[in-house]
Amino acid sequence: MRSSTLRRHLGLKHEFQYRQWCKANDFTSMIPKDVKIRKNAAEAAAASQTIIDDHAVPLPRKERVIPYSDELFQQAAIEWLIETDQPISALEHPRFREMIGIAACATNGVKIPNCKATRQSIIALFKKNLYDLWTQFAVSNFCCYMVLSAY
Template sequence: MIALAHSHQIYRKQCLLVNESTTLRRHAEANFAGKYRQWAKEHSFKSMLPGDVKAHKEKAEQAQRTINSHLTECKLSERVIPYSDKLFKQASIEWLVATDQPIQALEHPKFQEMIYVASRATNSVKIPSCKATCAEII
């Protein structure tokens, strides 16, 4: 408690000590902004004054908006992975294992015919669903 004397009257002013960083930063910005920024610059320290933090955030958000404006969403169907023998071999082996096929399935004439037909597709191959396949067989 601090007592102040003024014209024979005593005023009592209560002081509170606060250790919150935001309060200290607001105080530093209000009273010592120039000195603090100079010290921060000399010591390669990022200024944590509330106004500077807000400016950093706004600058980062503006940069993100600029980046986002240049991005376009790539649909899965638009992304075509170029053919390679290595990629086909890998896909074949994964199919054999995942579907529990015999290794000789890759040598079956009907499997090879199916691959040959699919290889002539210009854009993509539409694989029929189970229902469509069942209906076609019946």
């Protein structure tokens, strides 16, 4: 409370000397009149600024493609082995090599499916294999029946 009374007193009785002192000492005047003038000037500047909200739209997020190098690939493969607790021989597995070969042909990076999509793909593949197996047995049973009924 005391500082506000002092500022008011400086503004009323010693305004000229206080402003000279502020100018000489590179100090911002805290007289209530000066504070109000600065606040109004800031508001006017903010109001006169053009708004670009309608024109500024976020750019679509594009994943950064890391340039390939043998050292970087080896480091990533080793970290993958360690973090997923894979055996070292996983890097020599034919399916892993096939997957890397397919990814190597990509020109704009590789989109890796999330867990939900991967799970759905695995279930669909399982159902397809089960159906193929069922149809194969159905055909085999029919053939066996035809062969046996011929005798």
